[in-house]
Amino acid sequence: xxxxxxxxxxxxxxxxxxxxxxxxxxSLVVPLLLGVWIDKKMETSPLFLFIGLxxxxxxxxxxxxxxxxxxxxxxEDRK
Numbered sequence: 001x002x003x004x005x006x007x008x009x010x011x012x013x014x015x016x017x018x019x020x021x022x023x024x025x026x027s028l029v030v031p032l033l034l035g036v037w038i039d040k041k042m043e044t045s046p047l048f049l050f051i052g053l054x055x056x057x058x059x060x061x062x063x064x065x066x067x068x069x070x071x072x073x074x075x076e077d078r079k
Contacts, residue, residue, distance in 0.1 A: 014069070023063035036044035 035052025039045040 003005055019067055020064065023067060027059040027063050028053075028056040031059070 031052035032049065033052075035048035035050070038048040042048070
């Protein structure tokens with residue numbers, strides 16, 4: 001493998017890892033914090049925390065699926 005191709009592959013892997021991390025962290029943290037905030041305002045702890053966790057989990061699964069979809073499709077095209 002040439003050095004240029006190795007750099008390109010490394011850049012792709014690092015980009016994918018950053019996107020994956022961002023999708024997971026943002027998709028979980030935002031609904032959880034929103035759930036905690038609503039629970040404090042309405043004094044319903046931990047109801048909205050669990051709802052936020054559920055929503056965040058669904059969003060993470062969908063986000064990771066969307067992130068992996070091009071890789072899955074390119075793998076299917078090679079066969």
